Amino acid sequence: MPSNKSVSDAPITQFINCRILRDHMLKGEDLWVREGKILDPEKLFFDEQGFADKRVDCDGSIIAPGFIDVQINGGFGIDFSRPSEDIGVGLSLVSKKILEHGVTSFCPTLVTSPPAVYHKVLPQIKVQNGGPNGAGVLGFHLEGPYISMEKKGAHPEQYLRTFRSRGIEDLMETYGSLEDVSMVTLAPELADSQSVVKELCQRGITVSLGHSMANLSQAEDAVQHGASFITHLFNAMLPFHHRDPGIVGLLTSDQIPAGRTVFYGMIADGIHTNPAALRIAHRAHPSGLVLVTDAITAMGLPPGRHTLGQQVIEIQGLHAYVAGTKTLSGSIATMDMCVRHFKQASGCSIEEALEAASLHPAQLLGITNRKGNLDYGSDADLVLLNDDLNIISTYISGEEVWKKGA
Numbered sequence: 001m002p003s004n005k006s007v008s009d010a011p012i013t014q015f016i017n018c019r020i021l022r023d024h025m026l027k028g029e030d031l032w033v034r035e036g037k038i039l040d041p042e043k044l045f046f047d048e049q050g051f052a053d054k055r056v057d058c059d060g061s062i063i064a065p066g067f068i069d070v071q072i073n074g075g076f077g078i079d080f081s082r083p084s085e086d087i088g089v090g091l092s093l094v095s096k097k098i099l100e101h102g103v104t105s106f107c108p109t110l111v112t113s114p115p116a117v118y119h120k121v122l123p124q125i126k127v128q129n130g131g132p133n134g135a136g137v138l139g140f141h142l143e144g145p146y147i148s149m150e151k152k153g154a155h156p157e158q159y160l161r162t163f164r165s166r167g168i169e170d171l172m173e174t175y176g177s178l179e180d181v182s183m184v185t186l187a188p189e190l191a192d193s194q195s196v197v198k199e200l201c202q203r204g205i206t207v208s209l210g211h212s213m214a215n216l217s218q219a220e221d222a223v224q225h226g227a228s229f230i231t232h233l234f235n236a237m238l239p240f241h242h243r244d245p246g247i248v249g250l251l252t253s254d255q256i257p258a259g260r261t262v263f264y265g266m267i268a269d270g271i272h273t274n275p276a277a278l279r280i281a282h283r284a285h286p287s288g289l290v291l292v293t294d295a296i297t298a299m300g301l302p303p304g305r306h307t308l309g310q311q312v313i314e315i316q317g318l319h320a321y322v323a324g325t326k327t328l329s330g331s332i333a334t335m336d337m338c339v340r341h342f343k344q345a346s347g348c349s350i351e352e353a354l355e356a357a358s359l360h361p362a363q364l365l366g367i368t369n370r371k372g373n374l375d376y377g378s379d380a381d382l383v384l385l386n387d388d389l390n391i392i393s394t395y396i397s398g399e400e401v402w403k404k405g406a
């Protein structure tokens with residue numbers, strides 16, 4: 001029986017003295033990596049002892065799958081939706097900086113914009129693997145413009161659209177291309193939405209419900225047509241009402257097709273969602289919870305006043321205000337902060353907190369064959385953490401790409 005070693009001469013790295021997150025548990029096992037993938041060590045035991053070319057002593061730390069952020073609008077002074085900037089350079093900066101927060105892949109998110117912006121920005125950024133230069137790009141998340149006027153939140157009203165009885169055709173004209181798009185957030189109550197949901201899902205694009213006035217039956221209808229995500233649960237949708245719980249009701253709906261899971265994004269920054277509401281969602285539907293940052297330009301900037309485009313914002317603690325007001329101008333939370341806050345606020349286990357930022361978003365995007373877990377054969381995108389869930393180091397494809405204090 002041939003061993004893997006004889007199949008490949010590539011160097012093998014062995015992570016020792018660690019607890020690895022596998023099968024929903026932290027296990028005191030070593031982690032083996034070769035050619036950027038997680039290796040099954042049993043296949044190696046036919047070789048002589050000492051087959052690891054390199055050992056990494058983890059000093060008792062936790063190894064979790066790298067975090068995946070499916071909703072991030074920018075950060076560190078960069079806004080992906082502003083085409084006046086060189087999008088490629090801006091994206092590189094953000095993808096590099098989020099490594100220190102444990103994020104190894106992400107969906108750059110565009111808020112409602114005029115067609116010219118989509119036509120300019122979308123062709124400039126391709127799905128790409130991560131590496132020493134930054135986290136990988138899984139494809140765009142396009143949030144809008146097919147959303148509700150009443151629940152537009154911070155989206156610019158003048159660019160909101162309906163499908164104009166043209167369904168996917170209107171969407172294609174607006175976006176220009178769907179080639180590097182992984183997710184679209186839309187409001188299912190708009191006329192023609194259900195046919196668009198179906199078309200997008202057939203093309204392998206995840207459909208999320210959000211910025212919407214939908215009642216529960218409209219939301220269930222969208223799920224039956226293939227929608228599988230809820231954008232920032234509780235924010236920008238009808239509040240829970242016991243006679244019609246709206247989109248929130250999907251968490252406990254009995255109309256979800258067998259074998260399907262509805263996932264929901266939570267901005268667990270302690271500001272956008274009250275901890276009691278976070279607990280309600282988590283207890284009702286723990287396996288669907290996906291942590292997102294929904295971070296904006298100001299994430300990662302120091303406290304004080306910043307000029308961002310036409311706007312002046314003021315950062316105080318975890319709040320980013322439009323200067324001189326108490327209007328929140330988006331989240332400035334980082335993913336590792338959200339993981340810690342989620343654990344503390346919900347009382348969930350370390351494993352659950354980590355899976356909400358790794359396994360669940362990977363399940364949502366249908367990429368668990370390579371991301372979101374430490375199964376044999378998966379990409380060795382890793383985050384090493386201490387027991388307080390502070391990041392020690394980040395790896396992509398088995399290579400260290402960030403280390404605390406380095």
Ligand SMILES: [Zn+2]
Nearest residue numbers: 143153232236
């Ligand atoms: Zn939003």
